[in-house]
Amino acid sequence: MYIVQVSSYIPENVVDNAHFSQINGISEEWIVERTGIEQRRKVTAGENTNTMAIEAIKAALPTLPFDYKDIQLIVGATYTPYDTIHTIAHAVQHFLDISDIPVVSVSSACSSFANAMEIVQGYFAMNKAEKALVVVSDHNTAYSRDDDTVGGHLWGDGASAVFVSKTPITSRDMKVVDIITGGAGNVGKADIGVVLKPWDGGFVMNNGRDVFLNACNYMSKVTRDILEKNNYTLADLSYFIPHQANLRITRNVAQNLGLDDSKALSNIQYLGNTGCAGCSIALFENQYKFQKGDIIVITVFGGGYSYGAILLEQQ
Numbered sequence: 001m002y003i004v005q006v007s008s009y010i011p012e013n014v015v016d017n018a019h020f021s022q023i024n025g026i027s028e029e030w031i032v033e034r035t036g037i038e039q040r041r042k043v044t045a046g047e048n049t050n051t052m053a054i055e056a057i058k059a060a061l062p063t064l065p066f067d068y069k070d071i072q073l074i075v076g077a078t079y080t081p082y083d084t085i086h087t088i089a090h091a092v093q094h095f096l097d098i099s100d101i102p103v104v105s106v107s108s109a110c111s112s113f114a115n116a117m118e119i120v121q122g123y124f125a126m127n128k129a130e131k132a133l134v135v136v137s138d139h140n141t142a143y144s145r146d147d148d149t150v151g152g153h154l155w156g157d158g159a160s161a162v163f164v165s166k167t168p169i170t171s172r173d174m175k176v177v178d179i180i181t182g183g184a185g186n187v188g189k190a191d192i193g194v195v196l197k198p199w200d201g202g203f204v205m206n207n208g209r210d211v212f213l214n215a216c217n218y219m220s221k222v223t224r225d226i227l228e229k230n231n232y233t234l235a236d237l238s239y240f241i242p243h244q245a246n247l248r249i250t251r252n253v254a255q256n257l258g259l260d261d262s263k264a265l266s267n268i269q270y271l272g273n274t275g276c277a278g279c280s281i282a283l284f285e286n287q288y289k290f291q292k293g294d295i296i297v298i299t300v301f302g303g304g305y306s307y308g309a310i311l312l313e314q315q
Helices: 017-024 028-035 049-063 088-096 112-125 208-229 247-257 275-289
Strands: 002-009 013-016 039-042 073-077 103-106 131-139 157-165 174-183 195-197 202-204 239-242 295-302 306-314
Touching: 002 049, 002 275, 013 017, 017 028, 028 247, 039 157, 049 088, 049 131, 049 157, 073 088, 073 112, 088 103, 088 131, 103 112, 112 131, 112 157, 112 174, 112 275, 112 295, 112 306, 131 275, 157 275, 174 208, 208 247, 208 295, 208 306, 239 247, 239 275, 275 295
Parallel strands: 073 103, 073 131, 239 295
Antiparallel strands: 002 157, 002 174, 013 039, 131 157, 174 306, 195 202, 295 306
16 A cells, blocks of 8 residues: 655644743753753644644645545544544544545554554455545643653644555555554553553653663564565665654664664654654655655554554655
């Protein structure tokens, strides 16, 4: 299958490190040193997970190379839902006004983008659809607390839309060569590493070291696995898009893989942790760099724990 178009939506409201320094007494330099984050984006009044998803879609429609009414499957991904009944996928279907097609919403923490793409892969394989829309959106600041000295400064909001076709459409499509996903919910402190109970205080992160170690381990492993499975080596890798959780994780994984930092694409420095939308946003931001034949791996890891990788080839 092929990624035909990618778009994103980033809220206009910028929150810099000085905001958290004033509230919590944490130095701006400490935040950069520990996370790599200098700024993050936060929704304004009236915006939420669903509105951001729709704005990302609106950004793509004017240049979409096929009629959006031909979409036969919508998959939404988020762990910060605005509505758990009328889900992000339903909201997108309502906006596009496309009747009688399957809509699926998935949540596997920050690895949800890979799972959403794998659902599309399955529908295509079963000949149940030929064109699909994956939309990923996280309104992290709805569930985080600025006065949380452990993780309040990590979070940003954002969304992305990915239009996928079973067959190629344009000369700039990105071929999805393979997808690997896995759950590691029985490993380490997966059940308490990162917790989000909406009615019980929002995000709780009391086991950051365990999350860090497992993220580095699984992201390194699944990157190697997907390349080896498809007869590529790390030397063949043109670009690496890791989950945008922490710049230290990105650098650690790049070091584990023996990759130059220039191959690792990041936006956490100015967007913060945008959850399962982060990798897709980075794909949108950097697509102009990709040349024909380039091999790109998107690697994700989510609290819970779950992980995955998507292997792309630029056409």
